[in-house]
Amino acid sequence: MYEVDFVEFPSTSSAASGRFFEHAFGWAVTPYGPEYADVRAAGITFGFQADTAAQAPAPLVTIRTDDLAAARTAVEAAGGVVTVEPFGFPGGRRFHFREPGGNELALWCPEE
Structure with missing residues (x-):
């Protein structure tokens, strides 16, 4: 299973970005410390990295999978290059990769 369910944006203030989407659209904000916040919107979550x-230098589209190791194998077999090795974060693990056209994306798997 591969599903786009998260987009991470660079932000000068994750708190201000979160408040904006909460006030403008009524979306729920989950802060993860002073430099990161998630905003849940109809079927997708926006992350704001301060x-x-x-x-990332641009918005980072994040793809959910149920098998991170298999996803990495598939990315590399298709010509993608891992740019950030797998790491843990609250709720799961992820890695970043660059596809042959130059765009950076991430793959993540929830914690088991």
């Missing part, structure tokens, strides 16, 4: 050391 930590400049961890920010």
Whole structure:
């Protein structure tokens, strides 16, 4: 299973970004410390990364899978290059990759 369910945006203030979407659209905000917040919108979650050391240079589309190792094998077999090795975060693990056209995306798997 592969499903786009998350898009992470660089932000100068994750709290301000979260408040905006909460006030403008009534979407629920989940803060994860001072530099990260999730906003849940109809079927997709937006993440706002304010930590400049961890920010992607552009919005980062994130694909959910139920098998991170198999997903990595599929990405590499199709010509993708892993740009960030798998790491844990609250709720799961993910890695970033660049597809042959140059776009960076991420694959994530919920914690078991």
